[in-house]
Amino acid sequence: MRKLLLSALTAAALALLPQSAAQAAKEEVVLGLSQDRVAITATFDGSEILIFGAVKREAPIPTDEPLEVIVAVSGPAPSVMVRRKEKKLGIWVNVDSVLVDSAPAFYAVATSAPFAQVLNDTEDLRYRVSIRRAIRSVGAAMHIRGAQAFADAVMRIRERNGLYSLRENTVAVDQQTLFRTAIEMPADLTEGDYQTRIFLTRGGEVVSSYETTIDVRKVGLERFLFSLSREQPFLYGLMSLAIAIAAGWGASAAFSLLRNR
Amino acid sequence: MQIYLPIAEVSVNAFLLLGLGGMVGVLSGMFGVGGGFLMTPLLFFIGIPPAVAVATEANQIVASSFSGVLAHFRRRTVDIKMGLVLQAGGLMGAALGVVVFNYLKALGQVDLLVKLCYVVFLGVVGGLMFIESLNAIRKSKKAGGAAPAPRRQRGWVHALPFKMRFRTSGLYISVIPPVLVGVCVGILAAIMGVGGGFIMVPAMIYILGMPTKVVVGTSLFQIILVTGFTTMLHATTNYTVDIVLAVLLLVGGVIGAQIGTRIGVYLKAEQLRILLALMVIAVCAKLGLDLLLQPAELFSLGDAGGH
Numbered sequence: 001m002r003k004l005l006l007s008a009l010t011a012a013a014l015a016l017l018p019q020s021a022a023q024a025a026k027e028e029v030v031l032g033l034s035q036d037r038v039a040i041t042a043t044f045d046g047s048e049i050l051i052f053g054a055v056k057r058e059a060p061i062p063t064d065e066p067l068e069v070i071v072a073v074s075g076p077a078p079s080v081m082v083r084r085k086e087k088k089l090g091i092w093v094n095v096d097s098v099l100v101d102s103a104p105a106f107y108a109v110a111t112s113a114p115f116a117q118v119l120n121d122t123e124d125l126r127y128r129v130s131i132r133r134a135i136r137s138v139g140a141a142m143h144i145r146g147a148q149a150f151a152d153a154v155m156r157i158r159e160r161n162g163l164y165s166l167r168e169n170t171v172a173v174d175q176q177t178l179f180r181t182a183i184e185m186p187a188d189l190t191e192g193d194y195q196t197r198i199f200l201t202r203g204g205e206v207v208s209s210y211e212t213t214i215d216v217r218k219v220g221l222e223r224f225l226f227s228l229s230r231e232q233p234f235l236y237g238l239m240s241l242a243i244a245i246a247a248g249w250g251a252s253a254a255f256s257l258l259r260n261r
Numbered sequence: 262m263q264i265y266l267p268i269a270e271v272s273v274n275a276f277l278l279l280g281l282g283g284m285v286g287v288l289s290g291m292f293g294v295g296g297g298f299l300m301t302p303l304l305f306f307i308g309i310p311p312a313v314a315v316a317t318e319a320n321q322i323v324a325s326s327f328s329g330v331l332a333h334f335r336r337r338t339v340d341i342k343m344g345l346v347l348q349a350g351g352l353m354g355a356a357l358g359v360v361v362f363n364y365l366k367a368l369g370q371v372d373l374l375v376k377l378c379y380v381v382f383l384g385v386v387g388g389l390m391f392i393e394s395l396n397a398i399r400k401s402k403k404a405g406g407a408a409p410a411p412r413r414q415r416g417w418v419h420a421l422p423f424k425m426r427f428r429t430s431g432l433y434i435s436v437i438p439p440v441l442v443g444v445c446v447g448i449l450a451a452i453m454g455v456g457g458g459f460i461m462v463p464a465m466i467y468i469l470g471m472p473t474k475v476v477v478g479t480s481l482f483q484i485i486l487v488t489g490f491t492t493m494l495h496a497t498t499n500y501t502v503d504i505v506l507a508v509l510l511l512v513g514g515v516i517g518a519q520i521g522t523r524i525g526v527y528l529k530a531e532q533l534r535i536l537l538a539l540m541v542i543a544v545c546a547k548l549g550l551d552l553l554l555q556p557a558e559l560f561s562l563g564d565a566g567g568h
Contacts, residue, residue, distance in 0.1 A: 040265055041265070042265055042505070043263065043265065044265040045263045045265075045272060046272075080562050081562070082560055082561070082562055083560065083561050084559055086559075091552040092551075092552060092553075092554075092555065093373050149560075150560065153558075157558065157560065187271075187272030188271045188308075222267040223267075225267045225505065226267045229268060229504075230500055233498075234493075236502070236504070237502065240496060240507055243324075243511075244321070244323040244324035244327065244492075244507065244511055247324045248324045248325065248326070248327030248328035248515050248518075249328070249331065251328045251516050251518070251519050253331075255332075
């Protein structure tokens with residue numbers, strides 16, 4: 001039943017597409033990023049990316065509804081195994097697990113007003129903007145009841161670790177034309193392409209969207225060690241051991257020198 | 262100072278790691294244990310992914326054990342012959358352990374098994390050592406510190422064939438018990454992801470009847486090869502050895518081990534054992550409580566590719 005409803009909604013969304021495309025031609029995003037790549041160095045301690053832009057339009061500003069802006073930055077989204085514990089024979093053990101098909105390693109949504117006000121539910125479902133929608137678990141619902149609890153757990157745990165965040169009212173919109181926001185990225189970043197989406201909405205409907213990527217990469221020593229560990233694992237292992245032996249010997253030699261003096 | 266670990270992909274405080282390494286290093290030098298059974302849970306706690314923690318810890322143990330064993334070599338308290346016999350058994354055991362581990366991984370619940378292993382072995386070993394050392398201290402007080410208990414009983418260990426002389430330990434026993442001890446410790450080491458010193462040390466004292474002073478150096482000696490082997494295994498199959506993490510831990514660790522070895526000289530064997538026993542029991546209690554008490558978060562996230 002739910003699936004039927006979903007496909008009906010999708011069909012409706014598809015039917016709406018030409019119209020919104022026409023709207024998109026009216027108002028367009030011109031975007032600027034303070035940086036389009038994040039370099040993870042050895043002393044990387046998080047990063048703040050300034051996202052700013054302007055709305056380009058050929059017609060005068062529509063007066064019916066105010067323009068709102070949503071900025072969503074999403075990290076690479078691998079599947080995640082979520083396990084649940086239950087008390088069995090007096091001890092807490094993992095009893096069941098659900099594979100969440102895709103859950104971004106990092107997800108931040110910044111909006112220019114309270115979320116419910118800038119985007120309605122239908123549009124959210126279509127564009128997968130809210131944190132809840134960004135996590136996908138397709139197959140789970142089939143065999144385990146309460147699969148939503150598992151997806152909720154992903155959200156709860158990652159929100160607590162500062163990896164997921166909804167930042168309402170943090171996009172500043174000026175004269176319905178200029179907008180700017182800053183997205184803070186934590187120190188525990190995973191490498192990958194960070195998809196950055198900007199939506200312009202009016203009355204909860206998306207009128208235009210824009211997409212770009214922020215490239216998050218390890219550089220320098222971090223890059224070198226990471227590549228070495230994947231491409232030359234044997235050499236890397238030997239190197240680790242050599243360092244360990246050298247350090248052990250060095251400390252021992254240094255201490256016996258100190259003692260003999 | 263925050264530092265980003267290239268393999269673990271997390272950012273941690275460098276001084277925290279140096280401190281942890283140093284603390285565990287001191288214990289390692291004092292007791293002849295690698296310290297893995299303490300360090301691995303600590304690394305989990307500060308947010309290092311478990312797979313990386315286990316693999317990197319093996320590498321760090323190589324360093325602190327090597328540092329410690331050199332000090333023991335200088336004092337001639339390493340029974341090299343015994344160490345090699347134990348290692349032969351240990352490598353066999355480690356290979357066997359990996360097979361057992363993979364089998365259990367296929368069945369699921371391997372995390373639980375590892376934890377139960379910890380609780381049971383730490384509990385039994387710690388408890389026995391504690392009681393034994395208390396008795397030894399009481400006896401030596403009664404006897405005015407003199408007349409230590411007879412060195413070893415002539416039990417089943419001496420009835421076995423293939424006898425070999427271990428000069429440093431002053432033993433003339435069959436090679437079968439040391440090889441068996443090595444195999445058992447090897448299996449446990451592979452399953453629990455530790456060097457196995459905390460089992461090896463009591464086994465050498467109580468089963469093989471080796472003098473405590475020799476036990477520590479010999480244990481460190483055999484741990485080096487076993488953990489070196491484990492490091493290579495992890496580095497080439499799982500790519501989970503984080504060299505930056507290892508360097509930070511081992512800089513603290515090797516210095517700590519040197520200090521620990523020197524502290525160990527000033528302590529009596531019974532005191533040394535009772536301290537080790539208390540530490541083992543404390544870790545056991547902590548892990549046991551984790552299993553018994555309701556966790557704050559019932560859900561946990563893991564790699565889809567893993568077990």
